[in-house]
Amino acid sequence: MKENLFSLDGKTVLVTGASSGIGKETAIMCSRMGARVIVTARNADRLSETFGQLNADVDGHAMILADMTVKDDIDRLLSELPALDGLVLCAGNSTTLPLQFGSRDKFDSMFDVNFFAPVELLRLLYKKKILAKGASVVMIASIGGTHSFMPGNGVYGASKAALNSIMKYAAREYSSRRVRVNSICPGMVDTPLIHRGTITEEQLAEDCKKYPLGRYGRTEDIASGVVYLLSDAACWVTGHDLVIDGGFSI
Amino acid sequence: MNIQEFLENFAEQFDDTDAEAFAPETKFRELDEWSSLTALSIIAMVDDEYDVIIKGNDILGSETIQDLYNIVEEKVQSKN
Numbered sequence: 001m002k003e004n005l006f007s008l009d010g011k012t013v014l015v016t017g018a019s020s021g022i023g024k025e026t027a028i029m030c031s032r033m034g035a036r037v038i039v040t041a042r043n044a045d046r047l048s049e050t051f052g053q054l055n056a057d058v059d060g061h062a063m064i065l066a067d068m069t070v071k072d073d074i075d076r077l078l079s080e081l082p083a084l085d086g087l088v089l090c091a092g093n094s095t096t097l098p099l100q101f102g103s104r105d106k107f108d109s110m111f112d113v114n115f116f117a118p119v120e121l122l123r124l125l126y127k128k129k130i131l132a133k134g135a136s137v138v139m140i141a142s143i144g145g146t147h148s149f150m151p152g153n154g155v156y157g158a159s160k161a162a163l164n165s166i167m168k169y170a171a172r173e174y175s176s177r178r179v180r181v182n183s184i185c186p187g188m189v190d191t192p193l194i195h196r197g198t199i200t201e202e203q204l205a206e207d208c209k210k211y212p213l214g215r216y217g218r219t220e221d222i223a224s225g226v227v228y229l230l231s232d233a234a235c236w237v238t239g240h241d242l243v244i245d246g247g248f249s250i
Numbered sequence: 251m252n253i254q255e256f257l258e259n260f261a262e263q264f265d266d267t268d269a270e271a272f273a274p275e276t277k278f279r280e281l282d283e284w285s286s287l288t289a290l291s292i293i294a295m296v297d298d299e300y301d302v303i304i305k306g307n308d309i310l311g312s313e314t315i316q317d318l319y320n321i322v323e324e325k326v327q328s329k330n
Contacts, residue, residue: 098287101294152290197305198293203286 005233009034012060013230014084016068016121017091019046021191022140024053025219026088026226031055033227035086038062040077068117078124083132086230087125089118089139096152096198106155114159119166122181126170131179136230139167139183140222143245146185150199150207160185164241171239180238182229187245189217212247221246251300251326256319259299263291274316279309292318300326 013030017023019041031037031054039054041047044065051063064080066073068091093113095106118139125131144153145160164183171181188194188211194204208216225244228234243249253274261272267283278284289309296304302325304318312318 096290097294097297098291101291101298151287197307198290200306200310202310203306 006228006231007034008086008227008231011085011230012036012038012082013086013088014038014040014081015088015090016040016118017089017140018050019043020050021090021193022186022189022219022222023088023090024050026090026223028053028055029220029223029227030086030088030230031058031061033231034058035230036060038064038081038084040064040066040068041091042067068121069112074121074124077121078128078130081125081130084125084130085132085135087122087131087135087137088226088230089122089137091117092140094144094153094156094193096150097155098152099154102155107158110155110159111162114156115162115166118163122170126174126177126179131174131177134178135180136234137170137174137179137181138226138229139163139181140226141167141183141185141241143185143187143243143249146241146243147249149187149248152198167241168239175238180229180234182234182237182239183241184222184225184229185241185243185245186217186222187211187243187248189219189222191219210248211245212250215246217244217246251323253316253319256322257315259295260292260315260318263288263295272315274314274319276315277313278315278318279313296322302326302329 008030013035015023015027018027018039027037027039027050036058037054039050047063054061064077066077141164142160143149144157145164167181167183174181222244225242257272261269264283267281293304300322308321
């Protein structure tokens with residue numbers, strides 16, 4: 001038995017959306033836990049910043065610039081990837097608008113980024129057998145997909161609910177290769193995504209009071225859940241949506 | 251764009267407030283029906299109708315509908 005079941009020693013992990021927020025923190029924490037990490041995102045400067053913060057004691061980290069919604073980028077990414085023991089699908093976006101303004105184009109742009117892009121990447125990684133036997137996949141969903149956690153988040157929430165649904169089907173089907181698939185449903189996490197100004201800082205401060213543990217999440221609160229699900233400690237966990245929300249949904 | 255059309259678009263985001271209540275000098279955040287969801291609707295309406303993005307602080311910083319109109323108008327002009 002391994003000395004530390006929670007360690008990621010010897011694992012190669014791909015993190016999408018690694019240039020900021022939860023993806024960035026996850027990439028850095030995975031490397032500190034011993035993983036060789038491949039980071040991908042669209043923005044070269046910010047991705048380089050993440051790459052520079054990866055734990056240098058582990059060899060072989062790599063950075064691949066790619067837009068998950070562009071087919072050529074996905075093809076290039078696939079051609080450059082080594083076999084993966086872990087995949088963390090963090091790339092995503094959010095929008096805040098009342099449902100009566102949720103026209104098809106608003107849904108389309110949200111689903112393209114939050115649902116179709118990660119699902120297509122996962123499909124191809126599995127089909128091309130880049131995901132190694134026994135690999136672990138973690139999707140970042142949201143309590144927005146299970147609860148109406150804030151007014152105006154229906155379009156976003158629906159995209160995350162869809163992701164959670166696919167997670168369960170993938171967990172069942174991919175079990176034939178012992179690939180585990182889980183998701184994390186974070187509550188509001190303090191990332192650049194929530195400070196874009198549609199919701200004012202005053203409204204955020206008020207909303208924060210709905211969290212029994214007294215604050216919004218920090219990116220490391222979510223990243224540590226990802227590390228658990230990637231690790232051998234979670235080797236009998238699949239098809240699970242792990243809620244990490246400071247008690248919001250109790 | 252003109253203020254009359256803006257007033258109509260603005261009023262559409264309300265359900266229980268009389269149309270006469272909406273004038274350029276109306277202090278909209280003092281209306282009984284005003285809520286955070288109304289604020290989100292105004293932001294979404296401005297995006298749909300005028301193709302510019304205003305923020306929550308633009309609404310908080312506006313006292314009257316005219317104030318908000320001026321912000322939207324300036325954004326529309328600086329875009330063109």
